[in-house]
Amino acid sequence: MPKKTVPEAINYRRSVRIYDPEKPIDTTIVKKCLEQASLAPTSSNMQLWEFYHITSKETIEKIAPLCFNQNAAKTAQQLVVFVVRKDLWRKRAKANLAFMDKVFGKNNPKSEQRSREKVARNYYGKLIPFTYFDFLGVFGWLKYILFSIVGLFRPMYREVRNSDMRVVAHKTCGLAAQTFMLSMAAEGYDTCPMEGSDTWRVKRLLGLPFGAEINMIVSCGIRKPEGVYGERFRVPFEEVYREV
Numbered sequence: 001m002p003k004k005t006v007p008e009a010i011n012y013r014r015s016v017r018i019y020d021p022e023k024p025i026d027t028t029i030v031k032k033c034l035e036q037a038s039l040a041p042t043s044s045n046m047q048l049w050e051f052y053h054i055t056s057k058e059t060i061e062k063i064a065p066l067c068f069n070q071n072a073a074k075t076a077q078q079l080v081v082f083v084v085r086k087d088l089w090r091k092r093a094k095a096n097l098a099f100m101d102k103v104f105g106k107n108n109p110k111s112e113q114r115s116r117e118k119v120a121r122n123y124y125g126k127l128i129p130f131t132y133f134d135f136l137g138v139f140g141w142l143k144y145i146l147f148s149i150v151g152l153f154r155p156m157y158r159e160v161r162n163s164d165m166r167v168v169a170h171k172t173c174g175l176a177a178q179t180f181m182l183s184m185a186a187e188g189y190d191t192c193p194m195e196g197s198d199t200w201r202v203k204r205l206l207g208l209p210f211g212a213e214i215n216m217i218v219s220c221g222i223r224k225p226e227g228v229y230g231e232r233f234r235v236p237f238e239e240v241y242r243e244v
């Protein structure tokens with residue numbers, strides 16, 4: 001059972017830069033928090049993410065310099081590398097279709113397909129491939145121009161270029177990372193998200209394929225009191241809140 005409620009975990013979570021070397025963390029609990037992370041909302045349920053849970057001291061020592069020797073990496077007990085796998089879109093679309101077979105039954109005659117099933121199968125069978133397929137960015141731009149023209153006359157989806165799809169995939173992965181950090185906080189464990197790293201070298205170290213992208217590296221451990229660098233600062237809430 002987690003030790004903290006959601007509001008308690010949100011307030012407890014701070015970016016911790018120095019972890020206590022005397023306080024190890026339980027790998028199975030961190031893994032459980034990653035399982036929670038995989039329940040984060042994901043664009044079109046495509047789950048274009050992977051979580052690399054680094055538990056060996058040796059690998060942490062190799063990654064810390066690639067995070068520019070930040071204390072948060074150097075003193076970490078464990079690390080999690082959140083990886084975006086936009087390149088797996090075909091596999092994930094297939095997995096969604098296979099799930100549909102399980103839910104609705106395989107090989108339903110077309111005439112018998114209920115409308116929800118039809119829409120869902122069409123979505124993963126046609127719309128997702130149309131949105132995700134690209135060739136050197138060219139097809140993405142063609143889609144963008146086409147969608148922009150149609151968009152003059154009616155509301156239209158706009159995020160179809162390669163760069164847009166990268167944002168979509170990173171957005172989703174960020175939600176998984178945040179879900180993970182809150183789950184860790186609920187357990188009384190600390191984290192620090194880091195985008196300060198040489199992502200190319202980290203990719204090479206983990207043996208990731210060309211299409212994979214590092215979203216962020218989250219260091220894990222238990223805080224030393226001086227590991228929280230000062231009071232939490234946020235601009236006044238009224239400055240960012242607009243009731244419309």
Ligand SMILES: Cc1cc2nc3c(=O)[nH]c(=O)nc-3n(C[C@H](O)[C@H](O)[C@H](O)COP(=O)(O)O)c2cc1C
Nearest residue numbers: 013014015017070072192193194195196197216232
């Ligand atoms: C995407 C992202 C990247 C970050 N990268 C780093 C980093 O490389 N090093 C670091 O010490 N903190 C990093 N942070 C932590 C922020 O500095 C921190 O969240 C912010 O100062 C607010 O503090 P808090 O998390 O304690 O509330 C990052 C945070 C986010 C969301």
